[in-house]
Amino acid sequence: MSKKALIEGPISPERIAKSIGNHSSKTGIGAHNIFLGQVRADKHEGKIVEEIEYSAYEDMAEKIFHEIRESIFEKYDISCMHIYHSVGKVKAGGISLFVFVSSKHRGVSYEASRDVVEQIKEKTPIWKKEIFEGEEYHWV
Amino acid sequence: MKNKVLFFGILEDIVGSKELIISESNSSDELLKNIKKQYPELENKTFQIAVNQQIINTNTTLNDGDEIALLPPFAGG
Numbered sequence: 001m002s003k004k005a006l007i008e009g010p011i012s013p014e015r016i017a018k019s020i021g022n023h024s025s026k027t028g029i030g031a032h033n034i035f036l037g038q039v040r041a042d043k044h045e046g047k048i049v050e051e052i053e054y055s056a057y058e059d060m061a062e063k064i065f066h067e068i069r070e071s072i073f074e075k076y077d078i079s080c081m082h083i084y085h086s087v088g089k090v091k092a093g094g095i096s097l098f099v100f101v102s103s104k105h106r107g108v109s110y111e112a113s114r115d116v117v118e119q120i121k122e123k124t125p126i127w128k129k130e131i132f133e134g135e136e137y138h139w140v
Numbered sequence: 141m142k143n144k145v146l147f148f149g150i151l152e153d154i155v156g157s158k159e160l161i162i163s164e165s166n167s168s169d170e171l172l173k174n175i176k177k178q179y180p181e182l183e184n185k186t187f188q189i190a191v192n193q194q195i196i197n198t199n200t201t202l203n204d205g206d207e208i209a210l211l212p213p214f215a216g217g
Contacts, residue, residue: 120217121216125190125209126217127214127215128216
């Protein structure tokens with residue numbers, strides 16, 4: 001199985017930059033498509049979300065990420081792909097999902113990237129708790 | 141016969157624990173009935189059931205040591 005997709009806490013911009021840099025030796029790639037999910041400071045009944053705490057059925061989630069990966073490689077002519085998703089707390093404005101799809105030409109990278117994100121939303125056992133000021137919370 | 145049952149999201153709050161050990165339930169329906177008897181609030185909640193990380197859609201025979209998980213609607217991303 002590939003390396004873990006679940007990361008404790010927010011996904012740092014440095015990690016994203018490093019991940020882009022890691023592809024410079026793969027010169028058959030002509031297009032990278034990156035999707036980033038960011039925590040929104042939504043408002044519920046006058047209270048503002050300060051952070052989200054993600055929890056996961058971790059073993060199953062890693063298995064599903066692996067299956068999504070396999071299905072995407074089977075369906076699209078892509079060169080490589082990576083998925084990272086936060087568990088634990090991420091403050092509003094922090095990055096909680098990083099999907100990175102690379103291919104020879106751009107068209108397929110858009111399609112594959114969207115497909116990955118939709119499959120993650122639909123199939124991965126991850127939950128989020130919106131935490132307001134004063135530690136009140138709400139399950140999404 | 142013993143099975144570990146995992147609870148996630150709002151279900152963990154209702155049960156007050158991440159996991160329970162449930163004994164003497166031979167099928168997923170029976171197990172669910174036993175859990176709901178103990179935690180009636182689960183009756184009004186939407187969730188899927190996974191046995192050994194596989195989501196099941198019908199009543200399933202359980203074996204000793206199977207891991208059962210109650211999964212509320214997913215909210216990743």
